[in-house]
Amino acid sequence: EGGYEIAPDKQFIPYMKVTDRAGNVSYFSTESGFVADMTGPSINLECTNLNAARNGIFNPSAGTVKFRVTAQDVETETYSGIKEIWYEVHAEGNASGSIERVTVFNAEESGEEAQRQNKTERTCNFEVPIDARFNSNTVIVTAHAVDLAGNEVTDSETVSIDITAPTIQVTYDLNSPLNERYYNATRTATVTVKERNFDESAMRFNITNTDGTMPSI
Numbered sequence: 001e002g003g004y005e006i007a008p009d010k011q012f013i014p015y016m017k018v019t020d021r022a023g024n025v026s027y028f029s030t031e032s033g034f035v036a037d038m039t040g041p042s043i044n045l046e047c048t049n050l051n052a053a054r055n056g057i058f059n060p061s062a063g064t065v066k067f068r069v070t071a072q073d074v075e076t077e078t079y080s081g082i083k084e085i086w087y088e089v090h091a092e093g094n095a096s097g098s099i100e101r102v103t104v105f106n107a108e109e110s111g112e113e114a115q116r117q118n119k120t121e122r123t124c125n126f127e128v129p130i131d132a133r134f135n136s137n138t139v140i141v142t143a144h145a146v147d148l149a150g151n152e153v154t155d156s157e158t159v160s161i162d163i164t165a166p167t168i169q170v171t172y173d174l175n176s177p178l179n180e181r182y183y184n185a186t187r188t189a190t191v192t193v194k195e196r197n198f199d200e201s202a203m204r205f206n207i208t209n210t211d212g213t214m215p216s217i
Contacts, residue, residue: 042071066126067141073121086144131163189215
């Protein structure tokens with residue numbers, strides 16, 4: 001009995017020579033070689049329709065948030081190939097929706113598991129729905145890739161989704177007019193806007209009157 005160690009990221013075929021006491025020699029080897037893949041693949045996740053977000057925030061007019069994930073397993077001369085790519089989605093803050101492990105590529109299901117050279121790189125597209133589950137400024141999308149040697153890598157992107165329209169309320173002081181319609185003192189109107197992603201520069205006031213001094217803000 002004996003053993004030996006193989007250096008990381010190497011391909012090899014074991015051979016064995018056996019000689020008995022009478023001088024007879026036999027040679028043995030495995031039917032196929034082995035790959036010692038210690039290096040994980042590279043992965044890149046990107047949002048492909050970020051231009052559809054207004055001020056960096058997606059709303060229902062964008063349809064969905066689209067992503068592209070690319071995994072490549074050729075960082076070294078020796079590699080095992082991409083086995084599987086999947087993604088997960090989790091919302092934080094004011095929403096708590098999630099999507100658990102959706103596979104977008106699987107070498108076994110595609111019939112390519114025995115063809116390592118054909119799956120060293122994979123690019124897959126997927127979409128995240130814009131709905132109440134992910135109505136949050138912190139929607140974390142994580143892509144995973146694992147090679148045939150079991151090395152796993154991840155990449156994440158955070159996007160903001162807002163499907164809630166703002167609400168506006170106008171209230172006045174001095175609510176007791178003379179003869180039910182006349183005021184003899186300055187009234188103040190208070191405008192209250194409720195909006196998670198409030199932008200003061202997006203506020204517009206349209207004020208008109210029949211005559212006299214225009215109201216001021």
